[in-house]
Amino acid sequence: QENASTLEQVKQRGYLSCVIGNSFPGFYSLNKDGEWQGMDIDMCRGVAAAVFGDATKVKFMPVQWAQSFTTIKSGEGDMMSKGMTWTLSRDSSQGVDFLETYFYDGQGFMVRKDLGVKSVKDLKGATVCVLTGTSSELNLADYSRTHGLDLKTVVFDDSAVRNTAFFNDNCDALTNDKSGLAAQRSAAPNPADYVVLPETISKEALSFAVKQNDSEWANVVKWTFEAMVAAEEYGITSANVDDMRANSQSPVVRRILGVEGDLNVGLGLSKDWAYNIIKSVGNYGEIYERNVGPNSVLGLEREGTLNALWENGGMMYAKSFR
Amino acid sequence: MVIQGVTLALVLALIAYLGSNAAYNLDRLGMMFGFDFLSSTAGFDISWSLIPYDPSMTYWRVFLVGITNTLVLAFNVILFGTIIGTVVGILRLSSNPLVALLARSYVEVVRNVPLLIQIIFWFTAVFSTLPPPRRGYALGDLFFLNNRGFYFPSPHSDVSFLWFAGAIVVFVGAAWLLYRKARATRFHQTGNRKVVRTGWFIWAVALVLACIIGNGFVEWSIPALDGFNLEGGQYVPVAFGAAFVAMTVYRSAAIAESVRAGMESIDRGQHEAARTIGFSRYQMLRLILIPQAIRAIIPPLANSWLVAVKDSSLAVAIGFPELVSVFMQTSINQTGRAIEIISMVMGFYILVSLIISYLLNQYNARVQYKVM
Amino acid sequence: MSQFNEARATVSEAASRPAIRIDGLNKWYGAHHVLRDVSLTIAEKEIMVVCGPSGSGKSTLIRCLNHLEEYQEGAIAVFGHELQRDQKTEKFIHQTMGMVFQNFNLFPHLTVLENCTLGLTWLRKKPEAEAREIAMTLLERVGIAQLANRFPGQLSGGQQQRVAISRSLAMDPKIMLFDEPTSALDPEMVKEVLDVMVNLAQTGMTMVCVTHEMQFARQVADRVVFMEDGEIVEVGPPEQVLLNPQWDRTKAFLDHIL
Amino acid sequence: MSQFNEARATVSEAASRPAIRIDGLNKWYGAHHVLRDVSLTIAEKEIMVVCGPSGSGKSTLIRCLNHLEEYQEGAIAVFGHELQRDQKTEKFIHQTMGMVFQNFNLFPHLTVLENCTLGLTWLRKKPEAEAREIAMTLLERVGIAQLANRFPGQLSGGQQQRVAISRSLAMDPKIMLFDEPTSALDPEMVKEVLDVMVNLAQTGMTMVCVTHEMQFARQVADRVVFMEDGEIVEVGPPEQVLLNPQWDRTKAFLDHIL
Amino acid sequence: MNSDAQLKRFVPSPARKPKDSEMTVLRWIRSRCFNSVGNSILTLLVLGLVFYVLDYALNWAVFDAVWHASNRRECMDISPGGACWAGVIDWFNGLMYGRYPIEEQWRVNLGVVLAVAWLLPLSCRSLAHRSLMLVSWIALYPFLGAWLFLGGGFGAETGPFHAILTSLAAGFMAMCYVNWLLAMLKRPSLTDIIYPLVARFVARQTHIFSLLLVWLVFSGVAGGLLSQVALAPVAIERWGGLFLTLIIASFAITMSIPIGVLLALGRRSKLPVIHWLCLLIIELVRAVPLITVLFMAVTLLPIFLPSDMELNKLSQVLCAVCLFAGAYMAENIRGGLQAIPRGQYEAAQTLGLGYWMTMLLIILPQALRLMIPNIMTSFISILKDTTLVSIIGLFDIMLMARNIANDKNWIGLHTEPLAMISILFFVMCYGMSQYSINLEKRLKVDR
Numbered sequence A: 001q002e003n004a005s006t007l008e009q010v011k012q013r014g015y016l017s018c019v020i021g022n023s024f025p026g027f028y029s030l031n032k033d034g035e036w037q038g039m040d041i042d043m044c045r046g047v048a049a050a051v052f053g054d055a056t057k058v059k060f061m062p063v064q065w066a067q068s069f070t071t072i073k074s075g076e077g078d079m080m081s082k083g084m085t086w087t088l089s090r091d092s093s094q095g096v097d098f099l100e101t102y103f104y105d106g107q108g109f110m111v112r113k114d115l116g117v118k119s120v121k122d123l124k125g126a127t128v129c130v131l132t133g134t135s136s137e138l139n140l141a142d143y144s145r146t147h148g149l150d151l152k153t154v155v156f157d158d159s160a161v162r163n164t165a166f167f168n169d170n171c172d173a174l175t176n177d178k179s180g181l182a183a184q185r186s187a188a189p190n191p192a193d194y195v196v197l198p199e200t201i202s203k204e205a206l207s208f209a210v211k212q213n214d215s216e217w218a219n220v221v222k223w224t225f226e227a228m229v230a231a232e233e234y235g236i237t238s239a240n241v242d243d244m245r246a247n248s249q250s251p252v253v254r255r256i257l258g259v260e261g262d263l264n265v266g267l268g269l270s271k272d273w274a275y276n277i278i279k280s281v282g283n284y285g286e287i288y289e290r291n292v293g294p295n296s297v298l299g300l301e302r303e304g305t306l307n308a309l310w311e312n313g314g315m316m317y318a319k320s321f322r
Numbered sequence B: 001m002v003i004q005g006v007t008l009a010l011v012l013a014l015i016a017y018l019g020s021n022a023a024y025n026l027d028r029l030g031m032m033f034g035f036d037f038l039s040s041t042a043g044f045d046i047s048w049s050l051i052p053y054d055p056s057m058t059y060w061r062v063f064l065v066g067i068t069n070t071l072v073l074a075f076n077v078i079l080f081g082t083i084i085g086t087v088v089g090i091l092r093l094s095s096n097p098l099v100a101l102l103a104r105s106y107v108e109v110v111r112n113v114p115l116l117i118q119i120i121f122w123f124t125a126v127f128s129t130l131p132p133p134r135r136g137y138a139l140g141d142l143f144f145l146n147n148r149g150f151y152f153p154s155p156h157s158d159v160s161f162l163w164f165a166g167a168i169v170v171f172v173g174a175a176w177l178l179y180r181k182a183r184a185t186r187f188h189q190t191g192n193r194k195v196v197r198t199g200w201f202i203w204a205v206a207l208v209l210a211c212i213i214g215n216g217f218v219e220w221s222i223p224a225l226d227g228f229n230l231e232g233g234q235y236v237p238v239a240f241g242a243a244f245v246a247m248t249v250y251r252s253a254a255i256a257e258s259v260r261a262g263m264e265s266i267d268r269g270q271h272e273a274a275r276t277i278g279f280s281r282y283q284m285l286r287l288i289l290i291p292q293a294i295r296a297i298i299p300p301l302a303n304s305w306l307v308a309v310k311d312s313s314l315a316v317a318i319g320f321p322e323l324v325s326v327f328m329q330t331s332i333n334q335t336g337r338a339i340e341i342i343s344m345v346m347g348f349y350i351l352v353s354l355i356i357s358y359l360l361n362q363y364n365a366r367v368q369y370k371v372m
Numbered sequence C, D: 001m002s003q004f005n006e007a008r009a010t011v012s013e014a015a016s017r018p019a020i021r022i023d024g025l026n027k028w029y030g031a032h033h034v035l036r037d038v039s040l041t042i043a044e045k046e047i048m049v050v051c052g053p054s055g056s057g058k059s060t061l062i063r064c065l066n067h068l069e070e071y072q073e074g075a076i077a078v079f080g081h082e083l084q085r086d087q088k089t090e091k092f093i094h095q096t097m098g099m100v101f102q103n104f105n106l107f108p109h110l111t112v113l114e115n116c117t118l119g120l121t122w123l124r125k126k127p128e129a130e131a132r133e134i135a136m137t138l139l140e141r142v143g144i145a146q147l148a149n150r151f152p153g154q155l156s157g158g159q160q161q162r163v164a165i166s167r168s169l170a171m172d173p174k175i176m177l178f179d180e181p182t183s184a185l186d187p188e189m190v191k192e193v194l195d196v197m198v199n200l201a202q203t204g205m206t207m208v209c210v211t212h213e214m215q216f217a218r219q220v221a222d223r224v225v226f227m228e229d230g231e232i233v234e235v236g237p238p239e240q241v242l243l244n245p246q247w248d249r250t251k252a253f254l255d256h257i258l
Numbered sequence E: 001m002n003s004d005a006q007l008k009r010f011v012p013s014p015a016r017k018p019k020d021s022e023m024t025v026l027r028w029i030r031s032r033c034f035n036s037v038g039n040s041i042l043t044l045l046v047l048g049l050v051f052y053v054l055d056y057a058l059n060w061a062v063f064d065a066v067w068h069a070s071n072r073r074e075c076m077d078i079s080p081g082g083a084c085w086a087g088v089i090d091w092f093n094g095l096m097y098g099r100y101p102i103e104e105q106w107r108v109n110l111g112v113v114l115a116v117a118w119l120l121p122l123s124c125r126s127l128a129h130r131s132l133m134l135v136s137w138i139a140l141y142p143f144l145g146a147w148l149f150l151g152g153g154f155g156a157e158t159g160p161f162h163a164i165l166t167s168l169a170a171g172f173m174a175m176c177y178v179n180w181l182l183a184m185l186k187r188p189s190l191t192d193i194i195y196p197l198v199a200r201f202v203a204r205q206t207h208i209f210s211l212l213l214v215w216l217v218f219s220g221v222a223g224g225l226l227s228q229v230a231l232a233p234v235a236i237e238r239w240g241g242l243f244l245t246l247i248i249a250s251f252a253i254t255m256s257i258p259i260g261v262l263l264a265l266g267r268r269s270k271l272p273v274i275h276w277l278c279l280l281i282i283e284l285v286r287a288v289p290l291i292t293v294l295f296m297a298v299t300l301l302p303i304f305l306p307s308d309m310e311l312n313k314l315s316q317v318l319c320a321v322c323l324f325a326g327a328y329m330a331e332n333i334r335g336g337l338q339a340i341p342r343g344q345y346e347a348a349q350t351l352g353l354g355y356w357m358t359m360l361l362i363i364l365p366q367a368l369r370l371m372i373p374n375i376m377t378s379f380i381s382i383l384k385d386t387t388l389v390s391i392i393g394l395f396d397i398m399l400m401a402r403n404i405a406n407d408k409n410w411i412g413l414h415t416e417p418l419a420m421i422s423i424l425f426f427v428m429c430y431g432m433s434q435y436s437i438n439l440e441k442r443l444k445v446d447r
């Protein structure tokens, strides 16, 4: 039991257990009916769909930062998808393996417009609101030291409290992953009073993590994501996936959807694994639109960012389905 | 005897069982055990600390910062909570029904809402709505209050300040001794209370003079607006203010209840005896009721103090960097050393509680009537 | 009813000027009528013993005299001062009357000496030394000068009650009220306290005592009042009330306790 | 000293078989020697009154009999059973002896009736109905059947003490111990309780009473014991001890309380 | 001395009502509030303060508040200075039930109703075994409740043992209700009806036997009926909101008494091992803040337990909260035990009651009663302290409330939810404390 691959364990258990956090709008948060929603949630659902053909067979485990890694290491959680930044120390010394990056983010700053600040460098001596326990906190300390900015940090445990503090002018700037800044700006009494500064002071590659040295399982997670990106690339959507499976002549599409070839065998999944993913959660583009796109709570444009498809100058680049 | 043996065996077995589980699990999860991490660099900043700190310092330093911040917060809460609580407790027994009702409402509202909510409330609804630094309140360009914190002048040079502080302490001590002596001789022989009043007055004037003169030798660093914030002097952040006010209010309600219970626990006969001798209401309070109530109040009061220290851990919710926030949250996140860190934090609280109980027991032993 | 009281009022009219005059006193606790038209005059230097069964209102009566209880109807005058609910009367009352309670009610946080000097220093504004002297004299008089520095908790009941008497006497009252001063004591200790009271009576102090010690009543009382159900049933010299009661209720009671 | 005790032992040798035999009992509280070589034999159906000044060890003696206190030297035998610290003796003792305390010690959270039936239902395992019957008979006997459903806090002292007596009697003891059953009562109520005790005495119950009610002693006691400083000073029939005491200490005490 | 014949017969004069006092309201106010300069100033100050606070609070919460809006922006547009209750109303379901599936929420409601209904027969004073009802509520109701809340096939998911206990619980409740009905109709209870029958076969403890028999029959029937019911399973992770808060609080409250009693008795024990063990537990737990205990439960408990043991966060938290509440309760109860006069122990001893009987029948009922105010205060603080579980990420009402601010429509809305739950907690806690005062007054009559 202890040495069985995670894939076997998951199949035996009958559901996937997916480690997330308490709340991170756009990535994972509760709606008023108590359902989880967000990009990370869809990713987990996709994996469940790949393994079971049923996207609902997933249990979400919101855990504290402190336990994220032990939960994976102990096998309690099968995969972590909680907006965790891929860093060397986490990858090498926490007993987990980081896999694909599903969202490229970077830390930015938001300030009041009337401060007249144009760049982070102008913030010398300013007070900055930040969430505790995040890599933002560490990046901020580094950045401040590097550039001699003498920034004063005020840390918060709860993002809502932090935002209120910022809008009440308790801090001169608010720092967060840029993805979140837009959302936070929208919570302001008057969003037009605030600007997001152009600099990005860190690289935040939000990635999946699984237990170390379990490549069989890692493959499943990895290729679930690849399938989502590939689907977008080849124009497969949840709406047209049935049609594509029946009528598409493209060999790649046919291979992806399991009509042709036996790519599923090496993964240990059923033939229609990718079909299930796309059918139940959609391709990457759909997931993006739904959770973080312009009409979502975060309101992020995708065009021209790192999260666009490689064809459009982004970094989303599906490996070959062959 | 048999029961004892069995219990002991069971307890030991349980400890052994848990220990072996822990050893196995630690091994399985590849976790380490040891306190070596305390000497590695923390790397994160702490927004406010009483003792010098910067991100290049160690986790041990973080622990110390957490402890001092916790103690500073708790100490202030205890001090002001006790004062306000005592006043409110006595007001609850006021003969003016309106005052008594207000005091009662205060106590009931405050103690029936969870502290966590109150802390967040004070922070978001009150303290963070103070004006920003540029429009903040200032008192004579020396003291400033704005939504960053409360700023006040602090002495520049440590040596001259120490002289100054030492002189004040010596002065106050001497005045106190003189007062005691005057009281023991003059007052007790003549019963003339004027002596005492004049003594207080002279002493206060002298203190003011001493402060003015002593001030000449000390260089003060005065806060002034510079860029985004006030620079210079010392400050306490608004998170401290919010946590302090919320906890003080909360504590004072609990203490008010102890005070009231203590006052009410005094036998009615004591009131009556005091009245038949002819004491006024105030004298009765001062001479008969309070001295007796103190004995009943001190134990719950000390308990309240203990709770105040423990409650200070809730300031984590608004980001005040106390022990739980900086050590049990941030540091565990960074190092993953849960067992070590949690036991250190618990050890600190246990130590504090032992000290307070020890002092309480000392006090109780001293103050109990010989035979009741 | 009122006729009834008047009849007895004639008996109780004392010769010398009245120290206390009670006129038609009525008191209720909620709906409970505990004092019913009580009228009584106590002359200066008179020693009055009040007795009666439990719950008959003896304590209530004596507490009304000392302003510890409010009453709803009637009037009380002490040395001609009508009692009112104001600061001045309050002060006058407590200067004129001392009271000794059944449970002593000593201040447990003060020594015996401090118990006695407290009022002197804080109210009479006497220098401490003088207050101590007065207190020591009194403690000597009740025979416990050697215990001056003990705390009340370290004394026997009889000793405590003697301290309580000294404490009252220290304020130099004109009238002393006693509410069952011996009933919380061991039989042997009763005598110590009664001896002190007999001595006090002989100095010419005006005294009102609630007590069941008939020995004491016979020995020193000028008059005895017998109460029942909040009413005065009988009042008169001890020989008459104790040996020759006019009312069946009095007799039944005396039969029990003698 | 021991000679002294022996001399008196002869006097106290009762005719019938002893219900209680106390042999050279010694007890210390820390260094304080509170019972000194007490020897006494109490015959079946005998009524023994114990008196003496406060602190002389009367309560301690009676509590030793009932195993509420340990003692360091000497022996106590009840109906020939030597008392030991074990479960069996404990059980035997509490089946054989009932005790009535000065402060009644009723269970305040139970009604009068429940106070009396508690032991019957839980220890004697009687059905509830039978227990109630027994209890009601006893309550009637002490004259308070109509109060069966009240709580102790709603009763006067005298009534409470009568409940306490019924509670003890309900367990059908052979010997009843009384520790100053009337000293916490108002003078009028003392009689109610004494009447019950006199009745009980007339039924032929073995009784040991600590009391200062000399009236009662004279009326029903077979023998009176006078204690002082933990020693038995005098023991004998009431006429002898009360009217004709041999020792000055006894006489002084009686002078005080009579 | 005159003979009895000459004595006049004393008849107490009748009691009468006091004359109407001429105290009017105005005069009363004047005599209490304006009887001196200082007092008048104080009165005015108080009035001013009350006016200021009420004015501000009412304007924000009532007069300027927005009750209907579809998102926060709309609220702000309608009334920038008022509360936006619309968000709270929108999230009401989440605040109450957390993530419990909407179509299954009736089960939560039913569970709460059953919990209250279980205790209703207690109001009938003539019913026998009333204390048993209370005990059963603590010992059996949780099983019935657990089945209702967790769902799943009867006995399929939770195991046969749980199924048996659930039927016992249901059977007990049914029996109580039938007995209650019979008592109201002035008929003998079921136990009494079959008593003669049982008495033929069983000589001793007939009562208990007949009670057990009736209960078993009812339980059998209840079990049979329940096994026909299949409830949709709801995982513990989905519990939340006020529902979860109440589960944690009531669990801790009910467990704190037995744990507290055992620890308190242990601490007073003369056996040194037990004494020191209990003392150590009590003092250590009391010395540390609850959040550290909670942190410990979620981070350290998994390390100290066998690796294959399935733990969910709720059970870890329940362990921590119970231990914590128990240690505090132990100190309350110890205070109560110490306040019981020695005479009570002695009286019990002279009756021949042993240690456990003395404790159960005489001492504990009094000690608990004596400590009602303290125990109630403890209960209230347990209830308040449950909000701390939000810090370790359990979706209780507090965390749900804080999640509103992350909702797309209500982003940034957090003062209103906090105000709402403050009011809710105030009502619950104040209600409890008033109830305790009432209870105390009522019980005082007994003394």
Ligand SMILES: Nc1ncnc2c1ncn2[C@@H]1O[C@H](COP(=O)(O)OP(=O)(O)OP(=O)(O)O)[C@@H](O)[C@H]1O
Residues within 6 Å of the ligand: C029, C032, C034, C052, C053, C054, C055, C056, C057, C058, C059, C060, C061
């Ligand atoms: N505070 C009170 N509230 C209500 N009723 C009271 C109060 N104090 C006394 N009473 C009632 O008033 C009546 C008279 O009480 P009081 O204490 O004067 O009697 P007493 O003659 O002193 O009796 P005792 O000999 O027992 O001291 C009693 O029936 C008593 O129950």
Ligand SMILES: Nc1ncnc2c1ncn2[C@@H]1O[C@H](COP(=O)(O)OP(=O)(O)OP(=O)(O)O)[C@@H](O)[C@H]1O
Residues within 6 Å of the ligand: C186, D029, D032, D034, D052, D053, D054, D055, D056, D057, D058, D059, D060, D061
């Ligand atoms: N628990 C105890 N610890 C120490 N000394 C005690 C204790 N109980 C009683 N004593 C002492 O033992 C002596 C005898 O006490 P006991 O109660 O037997 O006297 P008593 O004759 O019953 O007096 P009373 O008439 O006052 O009840 C007293 O000097 C008392 O101070």
Ligand SMILES: [Mg+2]
Residues within 6 Å of the ligand: C058, C059, C060, C180
């Ligand atoms: Mg009285």
Ligand SMILES: [Mg+2]
Residues within 6 Å of the ligand: D058, D059, D060, D180
């Ligand atoms: Mg005694």
